[in-house]
Amino acid sequence: MQSSNPVFTRSEGFNGKNQTSYASFDQPAYGGPITHTGAGTGRMTIDSVVQKTGITLGILVVVAAAVWIGTGDVLHNTQDIHGNDVTKVDTDKAQLLYTLSIVGAFGGFILSLVNSFKRVISPALVIAYAALEGLFVGAMSKVFQLQFGGGVVTGAVIGTIAAVAGTLAAYKIFDIQVSNKFRTWVIGMMFGFVAVTLLDAVLGIFKSSIGFNGFGGLGLLMSVVGLGLGVLMLILDFDFVERGIAAGLPERESWRAAFGFTVTIIWIYIELLRILAILRGND
Structure with a gap:
């Protein structure tokens, strides 16, 4: 069956099309036989997909944690001219978080397109994508934590793990x-x-937003729909990987599978984070 997922369409194996004998591999020659005589090659397996996915998610988490810790305390307590305790925002650190989130979001988006349509998957680009998304996730998560209070990030992380495991x-x-x-x-x-x-x-x-990306009722509805779509996309990911393994794709394609899972997991996390933030804001 033909896959419509742009992450996996570049590989026939992910579409259930077994190519030729996969006794040994090199870079996948999409649309034709795959042959190789070098060392250190093999077929993609569940273990190799799990390992590569663990690497990409590990890099994402490490970068996100570095952003969170490195930006320090954005809020600090002080006193106004009347001696009252007030909480002020460190504008420099707030601007840094905003900049990091923009760089991570746009950089990750560009690399997601490159990785999705690249015929021969590049582990380096997959890792770079994970690092950029780590910038975005780390900065965005800290902003949400500051704006909506403790628990939203922890809840989103736990919810994401539960969603992936449950699916x-x-x-x-x-x-x-x-x-x-x-x-x-x-x-x-x-x-x-x-x-x-x-x-x-x-x-x-242009100040004409409908509210799909907002934090009102319509925004909540969109995030719930987005979360449901994320779960359905995860099912497609599992199916695509099973097809790729059955087709005997080379181990290098485990990086493509890891990239696909990372994209979907980030999608689910962001939607959960928004849902919890909206619910917290409506308390």
């Missing part, structure tokens, strides 16, 4: 089969969701 368990226990129709609907909804949120972001520049 994997459901996928294996209930032996979920991904049909062409299911895949088409999920991908269609994903692109529709992205288009609507981007449109709202553009309208926001």
Whole structure:
């Protein structure tokens, strides 16, 4: 079955198309046989996918933690002219968080496009993507923590782990089969969701935002829908990896799988973070 996920469409194996004998591998020659006589090669396995995903997520977490710790205390207590205790924002550190989030978001977006459409996956670019997303996630998480109080980031992290584990368990226990129709609907909804949120972001520049990206009722609804889409995308990821392993893709393609999982996990985390922030803001 043909995959519509841009992360995996560059590889025939992820689309269930077994190529030729995979006794040994080099860079995947998409659309043709894969041959190699060098050392240190092998087939992609569940273990190799888990290892590469662990590396990318580990880098993301380390960079995010470095941003969180390195920016220090953005809020500090002081007294006004009347001797009253007040909390002030360190504008320099707040600006630094904003800059890091922008650099991470745009840099990660560019590399996500490069990695999605690159015919031969580059481990270095996948790692660079994880590092840039670490900048974005770390800075954004700290801003949310400061604005909406303690617990939103911890809750989003725990919720993300639970969502991934629960989806994997459901996928294996209930032996979920991904049909062409299911895949088409999920991908269609994903692109529709992205288009609507981007449109709202553009309208926001002209002070005409509809509220899809806001923190009101409509924003909450969009984040709930986004979370549901993230779970469905995770199911597609599991299916794509199973197809790739069955097709005998080279171990290097584990990096493509790791990249796909990282994209989806970040998606789920951001939506959960927004949901918890909106609920906390409405208390």
